[in-house]
Amino acid sequence: MSVTVMIVDDSKLARIVAGKALAELQPEWRRVEAGSAAEAHEVVSTNQVDIALIDFNMAEKDGLEFGAELRALYPDMPIAIITANIQDEVIARAREIGAAFVAKPVTSEGLAGFVSGAALKLRTSP
Numbered sequence: 001m002s003v004t005v006m007i008v009d010d011s012k013l014a015r016i017v018a019g020k021a022l023a024e025l026q027p028e029w030r031r032v033e034a035g036s037a038a039e040a041h042e043v044v045s046t047n048q049v050d051i052a053l054i055d056f057n058m059a060e061k062d063g064l065e066f067g068a069e070l071r072a073l074y075p076d077m078p079i080a081i082i083t084a085n086i087q088d089e090v091i092a093r094a095r096e097i098g099a100a101f102v103a104k105p106v107t108s109e110g111l112a113g114f115v116s117g118a119a120l121k122l123r124t125s126p
Helices: 012-025 037-046 063-073 088-096 108-124
Strands: 004-008 030-034 051-055 079-083 100-103
Touching: 004 012, 004 037, 012 030, 012 051, 012 108, 030 037, 037 063, 051 063, 051 108, 063 079, 063 088, 079 088, 088 100, 100 108
Parallel strands: 004 030, 004 051, 051 079, 079 100
Antiparallel strands: none
């Protein structure tokens, strides 16, 4: 099964770091990137995206707002909010939209729980 993960972050370096951590866990998964929520909307309209890693702090729209939009379009998609802004409110808002929370800097260890859960969900979904 081919899996595509979209990494959304306005920092190119942060996308590289997240992609490297993901590749350590699932080297066969395909990665697509977007530098903004607007770019991410284009990516999902032209690609089959199975999983999304979304930065919280972005310029025109925060990751939780974009994550909620994505959740409305794809109710079963595994979504993680990635941020260094580790506050209870951000974590609670992520849970409200059914998204996981992954702290920055993203490491393979920090991403492992989300990735294994997402892989299981994709294998068992119809």
